[in-house]
Amino acid sequence: MDYLITGGSGFIGRHILKQLGGAAIVDIVKSSDPNVREQANVDIASESSLEEIERISKGKQAIFHLAANPEVRVGDPNVHISVGLVGTYHVLxxxxxxxxxxxxFASSSTVYGDAALTPTPEDYPLAPISTYGAMKVASEALISAYASYYGIxxxxxxxxxxxxxxxxxxxLHDFIGKLRSNPNELEVLGDGTQTKSYFHVDDCARGFVMALNWGKKGKNTAYNLGAVDAIDVISIAKITIEEMGLNPSQVQIRTTGGLDGRGWMGDVKYAWLSIEKAKRDGWIPTIxxxxEAVRKAVREILELGA
Ligand SMILES: NC(=O)c1ccc[n+]([C@@H]2O[C@H](COP(=O)([O-])OP(=O)(O)OC[C@H]3O[C@@H](n4cnc5c(N)ncnc54)[C@H](O)[C@@H]3O)[C@@H](O)[C@H]2O)c1
Incomplete structure (x- = not known):
């Protein structure tokens, strides 16, 4: 089977590429990964990229669409509308x-905003609180229309x-970097009680591959993917300190307080997804x-010397 991954030079895209054992990619950044069979290095936000994306899409069984700016923190709507939404339109x-x-499609837990119900199931109302989350909701809506019109x-x-x-x-990078430059103090954005679900990229990539067998022709079906639970930022800080071999009693954790306790504007304070639907269809995070996911990732980052 032939596949195309947009954002195939990126973090999650590279792991999907590996699990598929090869694919074509579309990414503004050139890849030297041996699993890349063919690549188009274009900006998906630009209309002029359409022809090239269409050419490379010919004969493919599936498109995994991940190209986007993944930073929720970027509040500028233009970034998310141009690459996220217009880019999704071009890929569709x-x-x-x-x-x-x-x-x-690589959507996000941010589509639910500040959900009152956790773990949050897929049929919970979508009310994003960031332009990034709004872009994901709008992209899902566009994908739904294309699926319905064209039997995708x-x-x-x-x-x-x-x-x-x-x-x-x-x-994790943020904490490791800060602790390397000052092992006696760690600044945590927000009030430190922000609690979210973290899962490992290998489990995530496996979910993308399994998703080829999920859903129905003519529909856009949503699935949550994440860990079985959630963890607060202070606990992540403590794990990072421990894994770096520092003495916890000698590191002062200092919270910035933030906006209403959030790390930045648009930061969802409590995000924990229900993964029951994916579990019913055979996916479960191995970590x-x-x-466990945070601890493993910290160890991997330290091993890679990043
Ligand atoms: N990493 C996460 O925790 C997470 C969580 C939820 C959703 N997502 C979504 O998953 C997807 C992949 O995220 P990631 O963490 O691998 O990010 P990443 O930044 O590592 O990868 C994104 C890739 O898209 C490419 N790209 C960006 N703009 C482009 C453009 N205009 N044209 C062509 N290519 C472009 C980048 O060069 C990069 O290779 C994104 O859509 C992101 O929103 C990520």
């Missing part, structure tokens, strides 16, 4: 013109926080808890 146009029957089988995977040794950014 290419899928339609090239007759690609399957579409798997689409699956939107609403991902919790994905961690792993080769992640280019995120809370089950958020603590």
């Amino acid at each position: 146009e290419a899928a339609r013109k090239a007759d690609v029957p399957n579409f798997v 089988k689409a699956v939107s995977l609403r991902l919790a926080n994905v961690v792993g040794g080769d992640a280019p950014r995120g809370v 089950k808890t958020s603590e």
